[in-house]
Amino acid sequence: MHEVSAAPAAHHGPPTTFIRKHVFSTDHKVIGIQYYHLALVAVVVGMVLSWLMRIHLGWTNAAIPGLQALSANGAPGGVMTPEYYLQLMTMHATIMVFFVLTTAPFAAFGNYFLPIQTGAEDMPFPHFNMMSFWVTLTGFLVLVSAFFVSDGPPLAGWTSYAPLSAIGKAAGPGQGAGQVIWATALGIFCVGQLLGALNFISTVLDMRCKGMTLSRLPVSAWAWFITSCMGLTAFAVLMPACILLILDHVAGTSFFIPSGLVINDQLIPHSGGSTLLWQHLFWFFGHPEVYIAIVPGMGIVTHVLVTNMRRPMLSMKAILYSMWALAFLSYMVYGHHMFVSGMNPFSSLVFSFPTLMITIPSTIVVLIWIGSLYGSQLRINTASLFALGFISMFVSGGVSGFFLAQPSIDIMLHATYFVVGHFHMVMGVAAMFGIFSGTYFWFPKMYGRMMDETLGKIHFWLTFVGTYCIFMPFHYLGWAGNVRRYAAFTDDYLKPLIPLHQFISVAALFTGAVQLIFIYNFINSRFRGAPAPPNPWEGTSLEWIMPSPPPWNNFGGKDPVVYHDAEQYGVKTASGADYIMQNSPEQALPGGDGD
Amino acid sequence: MATTLPPPKAGELEQPERPGNGSTGNGGWQNLVPADGNLRTIEEYSPPPSSSAIWVGIAAICMSFAAFTSALIVRQGASNDWRHITLPSILFLSTMLLVASSVTLEVARRRVAAHMGGLTSQAVSSKLWLYMTLGLGLLFVAGQYMAWLQLRSEGLYLATNPNSSFFYVFTALHALHVMGGLAGLGRVIRKLGLGTLRRSTLDATSIYWHFMGALWIYLFLLLWMRI
Numbered sequence: 001m002h003e004v005s006a007a008p009a010a011h012h013g014p015p016t017t018f019i020r021k022h023v024f025s026t027d028h029k030v031i032g033i034q035y036y037h038l039a040l041v042a043v044v045v046g047m048v049l050s051w052l053m054r055i056h057l058g059w060t061n062a063a064i065p066g067l068q069a070l071s072a073n074g075a076p077g078g079v080m081t082p083e084y085y086l087q088l089m090t091m092h093a094t095i096m097v098f099f100v101l102t103t104a105p106f107a108a109f110g111n112y113f114l115p116i117q118t119g120a121e122d123m124p125f126p127h128f129n130m131m132s133f134w135v136t137l138t139g140f141l142v143l144v145s146a147f148f149v150s151d152g153p154p155l156a157g158w159t160s161y162a163p164l165s166a167i168g169k170a171a172g173p174g175q176g177a178g179q180v181i182w183a184t185a186l187g188i189f190c191v192g193q194l195l196g197a198l199n200f201i202s203t204v205l206d207m208r209c210k211g212m213t214l215s216r217l218p219v220s221a222w223a224w225f226i227t228s229c230m231g232l233t234a235f236a237v238l239m240p241a242c243i244l245l246i247l248d249h250v251a252g253t254s255f256f257i258p259s260g261l262v263i264n265d266q267l268i269p270h271s272g273g274s275t276l277l278w279q280h281l282f283w284f285f286g287h288p289e290v291y292i293a294i295v296p297g298m299g300i301v302t303h304v305l306v307t308n309m310r311r312p313m314l315s316m317k318a319i320l321y322s323m324w325a326l327a328f329l330s331y332m333v334y335g336h337h338m339f340v341s342g343m344n345p346f347s348s349l350v351f352s353f354p355t356l357m358i359t360i361p362s363t364i365v366v367l368i369w370i371g372s373l374y375g376s377q378l379r380i381n382t383a384s385l386f387a388l389g390f391i392s393m394f395v396s397g398g399v400s401g402f403f404l405a406q407p408s409i410d411i412m413l414h415a416t417y418f419v420v421g422h423f424h425m426v427m428g429v430a431a432m433f434g435i436f437s438g439t440y441f442w443f444p445k446m447y448g449r450m451m452d453e454t455l456g457k458i459h460f461w462l463t464f465v466g467t468y469c470i471f472m473p474f475h476y477l478g479w480a481g482n483v484r485r486y487a488a489f490t491d492d493y494l495k496p497l498i499p500l501h502q503f504i505s506v507a508a509l510f511t512g513a514v515q516l517i518f519i520y521n522f523i524n525s526r527f528r529g530a531p532a533p534p535n536p537w538e539g540t541s542l543e544w545i546m547p548s549p550p551p552w553n554n555f556g557g558k559d560p561v562v563y564h565d566a567e568q569y570g571v572k573t574a575s576g577a578d579y580i581m582q583n584s585p586e587q588a589l590p591g592g593d594g595d
Numbered sequence: 596m597a598t599t600l601p602p603p604k605a606g607e608l609e610q611p612e613r614p615g616n617g618s619t620g621n622g623g624w625q626n627l628v629p630a631d632g633n634l635r636t637i638e639e640y641s642p643p644p645s646s647s648a649i650w651v652g653i654a655a656i657c658m659s660f661a662a663f664t665s666a667l668i669v670r671q672g673a674s675n676d677w678r679h680i681t682l683p684s685i686l687f688l689s690t691m692l693l694v695a696s697s698v699t700l701e702v703a704r705r706r707v708a709a710h711m712g713g714l715t716s717q718a719v720s721s722k723l724w725l726y727m728t729l730g731l732g733l734l735f736v737a738g739q740y741m742a743w744l745q746l747r748s749e750g751l752y753l754a755t756n757p758n759s760s761f762f763y764v765f766t767a768l769h770a771l772h773v774m775g776g777l778a779g780l781g782r783v784i785r786k787l788g789l790g791t792l793r794r795s796t797l798d799a800t801s802i803y804w805h806f807m808g809a810l811w812i813y814l815f816l817l818l819w820m821r822i
Contacts, residue, residue, distance in 0.1 A: 124648065194655050202648040232651065236658035244666060247764070252754035255670060272674030272757060277666055284662070 014552050024134075026126035027552055031133050032112025033446060038137055039104035039435075042095050045144070047512050049092035056080045058498070058505035060488040071152050073173065083173050085487035086155035090174075091146070093158035094182065096428065097289065098189055099140050104435045105296035106231070107136070107196055110224035112446060114200060116543045117221040119209025119560045121553050123199040132199070136192035143185035146178045154179040157485070159286065162256035162278035166248040167270070170263045180249045183242040190239040193231050200228035209542075211562035216582065218541040218566040219306070219313075222320050223299020226327050227292050233331070234288040241281035248273070276341060283334035290427045291330045294394070295323055297434025298365060301387040303566075304441050305369065307539045308384040309376040310578055311570035314368050322361035329358040339407045340414045348407035355405035359398070366395055382456030383537075386437035389464050390430050396468075397425025400475060415485075418478020421471050429467045436460075436518070443522075444536050448549040449529030455521040459514060466511030470504055477501075540581050541566040649799040653806050656772065660810065663768075664817060667761050678756040679821055683745040689738030690815055693773075696731035697808045699724050700780075704801050707787065711794060725784050728804070732777045739770045758818075765814045769807070776804050 015021035025031060055064055063078030074084030111133075115123055123129050146153035151173040156165040160182065169176035204217070204225045217225075244255040248270070256278045257270035298319075306313055313319060335343065335351030369391055378384055400422040404410045413419060436459075443451045482489070482497050489498055535544040542560055543550075560583045568580035571588035580586050671677050703724035710721055743763065746752075751759045779800045786792040 198648055198651050198655070201651045205647045232655050233658045236655040237662040240659050240662040240666065243764070243768075247753070247760070253760045254676075254754070254757065255666065255760065259674065259676070272670075272676035274669050274673035277669045277673070280669065281662055281666065 024130060026122070026130050028111050028115050028123050028126070028129060029446075029550065029552075029554075031129055032108050032110070034133050035103055035108035035111055035136070036446075038133075038140060039100050039108055042099035042103065042140060046092050046095040046100060047515070049088045049095070051509060051512055052080070053085060053088050053092065054505035054508040056085055056487065057489075058502040070147065074152055080487070082487035083155055084152070086157070086485065087153045087174050087178070089485070090155055090157050090160075090182070091143075091153045094143060094186075095140075097158055097293070098186065099136075099143075101293035101428065101431045102193065102231075102289070103136065105300060105431060105438065106224065106227050106292060107132075107193070109220075109300065109435075109438050109442065110200060110227070110296065111196070113442065113543055114221055114224050115203055115207065116546070116550065116554055117218050117541050117566075118203055118207055119212045119542055119555070119562060120203055120207035121555065124202045124207055125199050128195045129199050132192045132195035134192075135188055135195065139185045139187075139189035139192060142181060142188060146174070146181040146185075149177040149181065151176055151178055154182045156182075159282060160245070160278070161282075162245070162248075162273070162275045163258065163261060163268075165278070166245060166256040166273070167261065167263060167268050168249055170266050170268065176249075180246055183245045183249075187239050187242040187246070190235040190242070193235045194239075197228040197232040197235070200224055201232065209560050209562060212582075216562055216565045218303055219316060219319060220296075220299040220303040220541075223296050223302075223323060226323050227295045230288045230292050230295070230327050230330065234285045234292065237281060238285035241278065241285070244281075245278070276338075279338050279341060280334075283337045284331070286337065287334040288327070288330040290423075291326050293427050293431045294434075295326060297390060297431045297437075298323060300434050300438040300441070301390045302369070303541070304383045304387045304437050305373070305378075306567060306569065307441075307537050308379040308381065308387075309372060309569070310379070311372075311376055312567035313372045316565075316567060319365055319368055322364045325361035326358060329354050329361070333358055336405060336407075336410070339410045345407070352405055352407055356402070359402060359405070362394075362398055366391065366398075379537075381440070381537075382451070382453055382460055383437050383441035385457060385460045385464075386433050386440060389460065390433040390437060392464075393425050393430035393433055393467070396472070397422055397427070397430060401426060413478055415483055416478035417474045417482045417484050420484050421474025421478060424474065425467075425471045429471060436463075439522075441537065442543070443525065444532030445543055445548050445550070447526050447529075448532050448547075449525050449527075450532050450536065451525040451529060452521050455517055459517045459521065462514040462517070463511060466507055466514060469507035470511060473500055473504055535581075538577070538579055540564070540568050540579050542582055545581060545583055646795055646799065649802050653803070656806075656810070659768075660765075660814070663761075663765065667817065670757050670761070674757075676756060677758055680746070680751055680756075680758050680762065682762075682815075682819055683742040685738050685741050685745060686815060689735045689742070690811065692731050692738060693735045693808045693811055696728045696735065697805050699731060700728040700801055700804050703728060704797055707792070707797055708794070722784060722787055725780060725787070729777060729780050729784065732773060732780065732804075736770050736773055736777075739766050742766065762818055765818060769811055769814055772810070773807050776800070776807050779803060 015025060015027065021027075022030065025034075052064060052067065055062060061079060064075065064080070065078060067075040067078045067080065071084060074081055074087060080088075111123075111129070115121070151169070154160065154165065154174040155172055156175065156179060160179070164171050164175070165179055165183075167175070168179075204214075204221065208214075208217075244253070247253045248255050248257055252270075254270040254273040256275055257268060257273040258275060259271035259273075261268040261270065302313065302316075302319055306316075332354040333351060335347060336355045339348050339351075373388075400418065404413060404419065404422060440451055440456050443449075477497060477500060480497055482494060486494075489495060489501070532548040534547055536548075537544070542562070545560065546555060562582045563585050564580055564582050566582055568582075568588065570578055570592055571580055572578075572592035573580060573586060573589060575586075578592070580588060703721050706721035706724060743766070746759065746762070753760055753763045783792060783797055783800050786796065
C-alpha cells in the first residue's frame, strides 16, 4: 500500500466538543450517519403508516387500538375514516419517497463515502453540508407536524394534484393547514438537497486526489455524482412549484385553481388557474426523482457485486453510460404520468417513445450484471444477497413498466393497483434492497464493527419472500380492475378481491415485523459486534485503506495517490492476493482471471 | 477482465506537492489563504471548489427560474383573465443601477487582482469599488421595494391578476437572491480587510453578481413582453 507523506494542513480542524463532533458537525462522515439515522426513523414511521393502511384495507371495519389517540376525528373508535386513510397514504408516500428513498442511498451513503472514494478529506463546503442535513431534518419535522394540526395531514397524495391540493379546507380534512405544511416541508427539503448536490458535484469535480481520474472513480461515486446532477435540476423545479402552491393557499393567487370551481356548494373565489400546470411542474421533478431513488442503488449494488464476484464487470463503462442515459432520459418521459390527463394522443406518443427507450439502458445494466455474475464464484454474504435481491426486484418491477409506457394500456391500468405494484417494486423495494446491501457492506466501515451475517441472511430471505408476497399480487389486482386510492372495497366486483387484500396485509405485517431482526442486528452489532478490520471484504477502493471507522480527517492528514481503477479483482499479484487496491502502485502479474 | 495498467510514471510515487502554507484548519488543495494572511503567497494548486460550485449553483437557479418561466407561459395561455400590467417606471432606473454595479465590481475585481499581484497601492481603491458595488446593490433592492409600493398604490396586489402575481413572485425571489449576493460581497469586503480573501472567492462572487444582473434583465424582459 502506498500512502503519501503527511501534510500539515487539514480541511477543517478536529472536532473539539461533543456538540461539534456529534450534533453540528461539519465532518461528512458524521453528516452521512445523521442522514442514515434520519432515514431509519423516517422508514419506521412510513412503515407503521403502511401497516395501518393495510389493516384497514384488509379488515375495513376493524378498530385499530390506539389509532383514535392519533386522530380522534380521523379514526373515531379506532376505525379509520376514508379521508384519514387518504391522509395516511399521503404521509406514507411523502415520507418514504423523500426522507427514505432519497435520503438513505443518496444523502447518507453519498455523504459518508463520496469524499473518501474520491480521496478527499471532506467536501468542499462543510458548513453547507451541515446545513443540508439540518435543513432536511427541519423539513421532516415540519412534515410530521402535519399530524398535529387540527384537521391532520393532507389527503391529496404525494403527487398533490391541483385543484384538490390548492383550494384549501373546502377540499377536505387536511387540505388547509396540512397541505400548506406539506408544501412548506418539501420546499425546505429541496433547499437541503440542493445544498447537498452542490457539495457532491464540487467534490467530484474538484476534490479528487492525485491519480484519481474520472475513469478511476468507483462506480458508486459515479452513481452519486449522476444523482446529484439530477437532484440539482429536479429539486430546483419542485421548489418553485411548492412556492406557487403555498401562494395559492395563503395569498389568494390563482396559479393552479381554475375559475368557477364549486366545492361542497361553495364557489371557490379564484380564477383562471391551470390544474395541469401543477402536474407539469411536479412530474418534471417527479420522474427524475424515481431515478434519484434508484441510481444510487445501482451504483451501490454494482460496487458490492464487483467486490464479491472477485472479478470486474463485463463492461463498467457501459454501466456508467447507461446511468447517464437514464438520468438524461428521465427528463424526457415525465408526460407518461399524465396519459390520463386528457393530453393530445400525439403528445402521448411523444412521451411514450422515450419511455420505451429508457428501458434500453436499464436492460443493458441488468444484462451486464447477470452476464458478469454468470460463471463467477460470488461470495455469498448478506450484502451480495441484497444486491441480487435488488436486481430481482428491479427486473420484476421494471417489466411492468413496458406495459405502462404504452398510452393505450396505461389508460386502462393507470388508476389501478397495477401501478402501485410497479412503482413499489421498481423504485421502492428495489431501492430499499440497495440500501440494505449498502448497509451490510459499509456498516463495518461506518461503525467499526461487523454485523451478524446469520441474522443478516435470515433478514434477507424473509424480506425477499415477504416483499414478493406483498407486491406481486398488486399486479393481479390491477388486471382485475382494482382501483387504487380506495379506502374500502364495497363494489360487488371488488368484494371477491378482499381475501387477496387480506393476504397482502398479512404479508405486509409479517415483512414489517421481519425488519425488527435488522434493527436488532443493527443496534446489537453497533455495540457488541466483532471489531471490524480495515478491509473486511477485500475491496479495492479508498474507503478500505483506512481504519474502521475512519479518523476525522479520513486519511490521517495524508493524501492518497491512486494508480488504478477500482476493478482490480481476479488479478495475480506478487503477494498472492487476488486484488490490488487503488492506492497501491503494484502491478498485476500475467495470468490472473482478468487477463 | 482487469484493466491493463501502465507502470507508475516517474515521480508518481513521490509526495504530491501541496502549498506549504503551514496553516491550521486550511487545506492546501483548496487555494486557501495562509495563516499569515499574506495575499501574495496564494498559489493556485488545484481548481478551487468555488470555481465550479458557483456554476453548479447558477445551474440550479436557472432551473428554478426556467420552471417559473414555463409556469408563466402556461398560466398566460390557460385563461383569459391575464391583464398585462404596466411595469413601474422605477424599474428602468434600478435596472441601470444593477448594470452599473456589475461594472464597479469588475473594476474592483481587477484592482484586487493587481493588489494580489503586488501592487499594494490598489488595496484602498479596490475596497472603495467594492463598497460602491454594495451600495448600488442595496439601491437596487430599495428600487424593487419602491416598485412594489408603486404597484400597490395602483391597486395591484399579489392576487389581483396572474400578471401581478408573477411580478411579485419574480421580483421578490430575485431580490432574495440579490441579497444573498450582497451578503457575499460583505464577506468579500471583510476578508479583504482581514487580508484573508481568496482570489477564487472574489471570482465566484463576481460571477454570481453578474449572473444576478443578467437574470434580472431576463426577468424584466419577460415581465415586460406579452408572450
